[in-house]
Amino acid sequence: LLMFALTGASTTLTIAQAPDNTPRISMTLEHGAHRIGKRIDSKMSRWRNYGFGQFIHWGLYAIPGGHWNGEYYGGAAEWIRSWKGMPNEDYDNLYTEFDPVDFDPKAWAEQAKDMGARYMIITTKHHDGFCLWPSEFTDYDVTNAPYGQDIIGPLVEAYDAEGIDVYLYFSVMDWNHPGYRSKLETAEDREAYEGFKEFTRNQLLELLERYPSTKGLWFDGTWDAAWKEQAEFADNLAMEMREMIPGLIIGSRFRPDDYGNRHFDSNGDLMGDYEQGWERKLPDTYEDTKGNDWDCVMTVPENQWGYHSDWRGHVKTSYELIEMLVKSVSLDGNFVMNFGPNGQGEIRKEERQLAKEIGEWMHKNQKAIYDCGYIDWEKQDWGYYTRNRESGEVYMIVFNKPINGALRIKTPAKINLDKIFDLNGPQKTYRPEEIHRNEYFIHLDEALLETPKVIVIQYSEATNQTKGYDKAKT
Numbered sequence: 001l002l003m004f005a006l007t008g009a010s011t012t013l014t015i016a017q018a019p020d021n022t023p024r025i026s027m028t029l030e031h032g033a034h035r036i037g038k039r040i041d042s043k044m045s046r047w048r049n050y051g052f053g054q055f056i057h058w059g060l061y062a063i064p065g066g067h068w069n070g071e072y073y074g075g076a077a078e079w080i081r082s083w084k085g086m087p088n089e090d091y092d093n094l095y096t097e098f099d100p101v102d103f104d105p106k107a108w109a110e111q112a113k114d115m116g117a118r119y120m121i122i123t124t125k126h127h128d129g130f131c132l133w134p135s136e137f138t139d140y141d142v143t144n145a146p147y148g149q150d151i152i153g154p155l156v157e158a159y160d161a162e163g164i165d166v167y168l169y170f171s172v173m174d175w176n177h178p179g180y181r182s183k184l185e186t187a188e189d190r191e192a193y194e195g196f197k198e199f200t201r202n203q204l205l206e207l208l209e210r211y212p213s214t215k216g217l218w219f220d221g222t223w224d225a226a227w228k229e230q231a232e233f234a235d236n237l238a239m240e241m242r243e244m245i246p247g248l249i250i251g252s253r254f255r256p257d258d259y260g261n262r263h264f265d266s267n268g269d270l271m272g273d274y275e276q277g278w279e280r281k282l283p284d285t286y287e288d289t290k291g292n293d294w295d296c297v298m299t300v301p302e303n304q305w306g307y308h309s310d311w312r313g314h315v316k317t318s319y320e321l322i323e324m325l326v327k328s329v330s331l332d333g334n335f336v337m338n339f340g341p342n343g344q345g346e347i348r349k350e351e352r353q354l355a356k357e358i359g360e361w362m363h364k365n366q367k368a369i370y371d372c373g374y375i376d377w378e379k380q381d382w383g384y385y386t387r388n389r390e391s392g393e394v395y396m397i398v399f400n401k402p403i404n405g406a407l408r409i410k411t412p413a414k415i416n417l418d419k420i421f422d423l424n425g426p427q428k429t430y431r432p433e434e435i436h437r438n439e440y441f442i443h444l445d446e447a448l449l450e451t452p453k454v455i456v457i458q459y460s461e462a463t464n465q466t467k468g469y470d471k472a473k474t
């Protein structure tokens with residue numbers, strides 16, 4: 001071990017072997033990443049194979065829906081409490097109006113099934129602190145609203161019944177709890193925050209107790225300085241939650257490390273089971289993912305998670321959302337599309353229409369999404385490759401048909417293209433035209449693609465490469 005003083009603090013370094021057996025010098029962290037590389041257990045493999053999920057942001061913010069006193073609020077609807085046009089006490093009293101008479105968890109679950117979502121993430125408590133479940137640890141929950149009943153339980157039941165796994169979103173930041181602090185400056189702050197930490201632990205254990213079929217927690221609201229000092233508390237809490245539900249899946253947005261770093265610890269290693277940094281954005285290349293598991297959570301408008309009655313700016317089409325879904329899976333990630341039900345518990349018509357259109361595509365093409373991931377074939381302009389992790393079957397998902405209809409395929413060496421055919425329709429097959437070593441064209445003949453087209457490639461590893469090619473003499 002090397003010991004040397006750094007800015008007066010002493011840092012212990014560890015020399016160990018990285019997974020690829022290269023020597024690694026890393027800072028010794030008590031509460032950094034506890035695992036290098038992907039989780040390989042069956043529960044995480046199930047998560048990795050989802051492909052497509054549904055996010056639901058629902059709470060008191062759905063009642064004002066981005067407006068107050070006739071004024072339009074241009075920020076994210078679920079942040080309206082922070083808007084100067086919304087007096088805190090007016091927002092905090094919205095719970096007295098929460099009575100979503102049209103809430104129908106079975107209908108939501110059926111719609112998610114038809115859309116092709118394989119998991120769902122529901123906001124149990126967003127930043128405002130209002131709990132959609134009867135919590136023993138606060139009165140600021142559904143039982144004290146006119147609705148008076150648990151929301152989370154029926155949702156978990158309905159989605160479980162459809163075979164859609166449920167994950168619980170939980171915001172650590174809680175604007176309602178008197179002990180919450182964004183930073184700890186005084187002894188009073190620290191004392192109050194200890195009470196808040198105990199409250200947070202109590203609520204999380206309560207959620208796992210009440211809803212043991214949940215497969216994981218999606219944490220948020222962990223960026224404040226106060227929480228970034230809680231490395232040991234968060235680490236112990238994560239361990240305690242996993243003692244309650246072994247294999248519980250928790251992303252990178254929960255814990256800070258010994259030095260307050262989140263997502264990646266001070267050695268640059270991912271903390272948590274998958275990276276949660278891709279929010280309303282996608283990696284461009286496989287290298288951007290650092291080879292980690294990751295999810296992309298995506299809003300339909302530019303930035304509205306909760307219900308806003310007046311969506312302005314660009315609203316994504318099903319074509320755009322399908323391309324994001326395909327791109328996510330092609331880079332080994334999961335794509336999670338957001339829904340924001342309104343104050344009555346209805347899913348707005350724009351989201352219903354998108355769910356229908358995406359579902360129609362998924363119904364025909366889900367083989368290219370489910371249980372699929374990245375393959376290291378050169379990315380081409382026509383679209384994306386995905387590969388089924390079990391069968392090894394490769395899918396070309398074509399978004400951009402070239403004018404000449406020739407789709408270029410470039411494989412690594414020693415790959416044989418054995419069979420190429422349309423996933424849908426009359427099982428048209430393609431004979432690859434070899435244009436150079438490991439490089440081919442396949443020729444599409446249909447005039448125009450109505451929707452993204454999936455072509456299946458069955459390939460094998462060649463034992464030896466027979467054909468010789470003239471290497472350019474440079």
Ligand SMILES: C[C@@H]1O/C(=N\OC(=O)Nc2ccccc2)[C@@H](O)[C@H](O)[C@@H]1O
Nearest residue numbers: 076078079220221223277278279297305
């Ligand atoms: C899913 C979204 O998550 C949030 N915030 O996200 C982030 O803080 N994103 C973030 C932060 C730092 C790095 C990368 C993403 C919330 O404030 C928002 O209301 C919504 O629930």
